[in-house]
Amino acid sequence: MTATTDGLHPDASELRLARVLAALGDEGRLATVRALARLGESDCTRLQADAGLEMSRSTFSHHQKVLREAGILHARVQGSQRILTLRRAELQARFPGLLDAVLDSPA
């Protein structure tokens, strides 16, 4: 499955800088991205716990959707779980150094 054909993930060529920055411009979504960078990949429940986010499942789902639609994370279904990963290589190819600068920066 490629990112282009599933209708859920923008193709790498479609990533827009303003949208990526806006998606990252939220404390909860930043914590989600930082946790996912540490974990490599994660199911939603573990990710929310690891990110230390005390919010409803639906709010966390909304944040995931914003990150997914901006092209920052990839979600796949595995059994009864949704497994999330960062689209690090595609972000790095299109916006070199950006994600690393974000991850290396203090809050």
Add this chain to the structure above:
Amino acid sequence: MTATTDGLHPDASELRLARVLAALGDEGRLATVRALARLGESDCTRLQADAGLEMSRSTFSHHQKVLREAGILHARVQGSQRILTLRRAELQARFPGLLDAVLDSPA
């Protein structure tokens, strides 16, 4: 005049990553920041023209305010003009590589 004491600009130590990213996460504000990076410093009228932003003065003023309050640009009054500059050194000190990655990225 330091950034701390004028009440209009956050001190470098107060810059928040999520707020900086959110401020940059808009096509018009990104164009403003790119134009200001090219110009070095600029009055508002020239900056808006150089950024190619066809919007009302009040909308452009709002974008400037968002960027100023996030700590991305500095405004000073000079005669009848407001002169804007990027706070490059302070952003680089606090979020190394971030602004350069943004400026070097395609839209």
